[in-house]
Amino acid sequence: MENLYPPIVDGKSVYDLNSQKYLKMWHGPQHPGVTGNMSLELDICGDQVIKCNTHVGYLHRGFEKLMERRRYINCFPIVCRICVPEPDTNEYLFAAAMEDLMGIEIPERAKWLRTLNLELSRLASFLMWIGGQSGAFGMGTVAQWTMAHRDFVLDLFEEWTGARIYHMYTIPGGVRGDLPEGWDKRAEKTIAAVHKLLDEINYVMLNNAIFKQRAVGLGVITPEMVDAYGVVGPNARCCGLQRDIRKDQPYLIYDQLDFIIETETAGDAYSRTVVRWKEMYQSIALIRQILAKMPRSGALHATLPNVLHLKIPKGQTYLRAESTRGEYGYFMVSDGSAFPRKVTVRGPSYTHAMALLEDLAVGVNIADLPGLMVSLHTYPPEIER
Amino acid sequence: MKKLYDILSLQFELADFESKRSDLAFCKVKASQAISLLTHLRDIHGYTHLVMLTCVDWLEDKQFQLTYLLHNYATKTDLGILVFIDRDHPVMDSLHHLWKQGRVYQRELHEMFGIDFPGSPGVEEPMILEGWQGPPPMRRDFDTKAYSDETYSHRPRVQNEPEQHMKEQLYSED
Numbered sequence: 001m002e003n004l005y006p007p008i009v010d011g012k013s014v015y016d017l018n019s020q021k022y023l024k025m026w027h028g029p030q031h032p033g034v035t036g037n038m039s040l041e042l043d044i045c046g047d048q049v050i051k052c053n054t055h056v057g058y059l060h061r062g063f064e065k066l067m068e069r070r071r072y073i074n075c076f077p078i079v080c081r082i083c084v085p086e087p088d089t090n091e092y093l094f095a096a097a098m099e100d101l102m103g104i105e106i107p108e109r110a111k112w113l114r115t116l117n118l119e120l121s122r123l124a125s126f127l128m129w130i131g132g133q134s135g136a137f138g139m140g141t142v143a144q145w146t147m148a149h150r151d152f153v154l155d156l157f158e159e160w161t162g163a164r165i166y167h168m169y170t171i172p173g174g175v176r177g178d179l180p181e182g183w184d185k186r187a188e189k190t191i192a193a194v195h196k197l198l199d200e201i202n203y204v205m206l207n208n209a210i211f212k213q214r215a216v217g218l219g220v221i222t223p224e225m226v227d228a229y230g231v232v233g234p235n236a237r238c239c240g241l242q243r244d245i246r247k248d249q250p251y252l253i254y255d256q257l258d259f260i261i262e263t264e265t266a267g268d269a270y271s272r273t274v275v276r277w278k279e280m281y282q283s284i285a286l287i288r289q290i291l292a293k294m295p296r297s298g299a300l301h302a303t304l305p306n307v308l309h310l311k312i313p314k315g316q317t318y319l320r321a322e323s324t325r326g327e328y329g330y331f332m333v334s335d336g337s338a339f340p341r342k343v344t345v346r347g348p349s350y351t352h353a354m355a356l357l358e359d360l361a362v363g364v365n366i367a368d369l370p371g372l373m374v375s376l377h378t379y380p381p382e383i384e385r
Numbered sequence: 386m387k388k389l390y391d392i393l394s395l396q397f398e399l400a401d402f403e404s405k406r407s408d409l410a411f412c413k414v415k416a417s418q419a420i421s422l423l424t425h426l427r428d429i430h431g432y433t434h435l436v437m438l439t440c441v442d443w444l445e446d447k448q449f450q451l452t453y454l455l456h457n458y459a460t461k462t463d464l465g466i467l468v469f470i471d472r473d474h475p476v477m478d479s480l481h482h483l484w485k486q487g488r489v490y491q492r493e494l495h496e497m498f499g500i501d502f503p504g505s506p507g508v509e510e511p512m513i514l515e516g517w518q519g520p521p522p523m524r525r526d527f528d529t530k531a532y533s534d535e536t537y538s539h540r541p542r543v544q545n546e547p548e549q550h551m552k553e554q555l556y557s558e559d
Contacts, residue, residue: 230436344439350486354489
């Protein structure tokens with residue numbers, strides 16, 4: 001069996017695909033183990049990956065090009081669609097970039113409501129991710145539990161904002177409306193149920209022998225790799241780095257909330273799972289803190305000029321926020337007209353799914369590849385925009 | 386940030402320092418010095434994180450603005466390095482040896498704006514638009530409407546009066 005593996009010349013494995021010892025295989029674009037639609041072109045030897053190439057482009061809708069031809073307010077229905085599980089980060093960052101260029105300060109209460117919106121969507125996004133992570137390792141039951149609980153969170157969103165997935169709650173200058181009467185109590189009931197589910201996930205998933213055997217040591221990210229590959233978010237925190245934009249460059253009202261940066265040290269798929277699992281507890285705690293401390297009266301949005309004729313002063317800015325996958329950023333350039341000159345979306349998956357995954361996949365068993373992909377929490381529309 | 390700019394100005398030809406916020410600043414540098422400036426910032430001044438590389442098309446000035454945004458985790462500041470290159474012959478030095486994700490950004494810019502980065506691995510390969518025949522689509526002078534009119538056949542919109550349509554469909558014999 002040993003002589004099957006290709007010889008290494010100058011740090012690269014050299015092999016002849018026609019020798020019949022190696023096989024080229026496509027993993028995706030339509031595959032239950034792939035997050036979203038992207039494909040991996042794999043060269044395999046036996047059941048081990050020896051080369052991986054990421055192919056994207058199946059979800060390209062040209063968002064950045066579309067935005068150049070739309071007024072700022074018309075871009076709102078576009079930006080949220082860049083990330084389906086967590087659209088609120090996009091809405092917040094687009095609005096914040098506009099406000100930064102226009103020099104608008106939003107009311108205190110709007111900041112609290114935006115933070116609540118971001119944390120609740122973080123919880124929903126993590127619930128969807130943990131379903132994918134467990135499903136990739138053959139534990140479909142956990143996936144069903146978490147997807148059901150995500151739906152309860154979406155119920156809260158529906159009651160609050162009128163929509164389940166694309167809330168469009170954050171608008172330039174503030175937020176769209178107040179919390180409904182009695183929403184706090186229903187939110188507490190739902191997040192208490194999620195809290196209980198997380199305790200159960202600890203027993204059935206994180207302490208499960210099969211899950212541990214497959215996830216421990218899979219796709220190890222070392223601290224040296226973090227800056228070299230541009231790794232951010234939980235993927236960077238899983239190898240012991242204390243990096244969280246909510247703490248490092250606090251935006252909205254995160255500096256008034258009490259939380260710590262969750263880290264692990266091993267850097268593998270298992271520690272990434274643990275970091276995110278801990279962050280879900282943290283998210284629940286943050287939602288409770290916000291609901292307890294939030295001011296209940298005051299303006300919801302600042303006064304803006306007519307948004308249909310809005311012109312933004314010439315300039316450029318970059319705004320970032322911590323999404324579930326790490327640093328999410330918007331680079332906005334205005335030329336003084338009513339249309340954005342250029343909006344660049346910096347999605348965390350851009351680096352995780354292309355440069356990093358291609359290197360981490362080498363040497364991995366093909367059965368573990370979906371688990372590796374999900375553990376990086378990649379999401380293709382962010383790459384293609 | 387102004388302090389850092391003054392220190393860097395001793396070695397590099399920088400211009401147009403613009404402090405956007407206390408933690409974000411932009412400055413311009415000549416294309417020939419850009420990669421050595423980025424290496425210097427990464428190795429000496431702690432700007433170890435390449436946040437993104439993007440391009441803005443200034444069609445009226447016949448220029449592309451490449452923006453290299455770097456982040457320093459120790460001081461928690463961002464520095465945007467702006468490089469203006471000729472729009473008609475867009476060539477820029479590659480930074481794939483500094484950051485692994487650099488080649489992905491350069492591959493995208495090559496595809497979307499037609500900027501060449503000689504030496505960057507796989508820069509010629511299509512990334513998102515496999516089989517694309519037209520000009521680089523993110524350029525400002527690319528007309529999406531004209532392209533789709535030429536490329537795809539026109540499908541006229543048929544509108545029926547609901548009442549009349551149902552009558553014809555369901556009770557055509559009457």
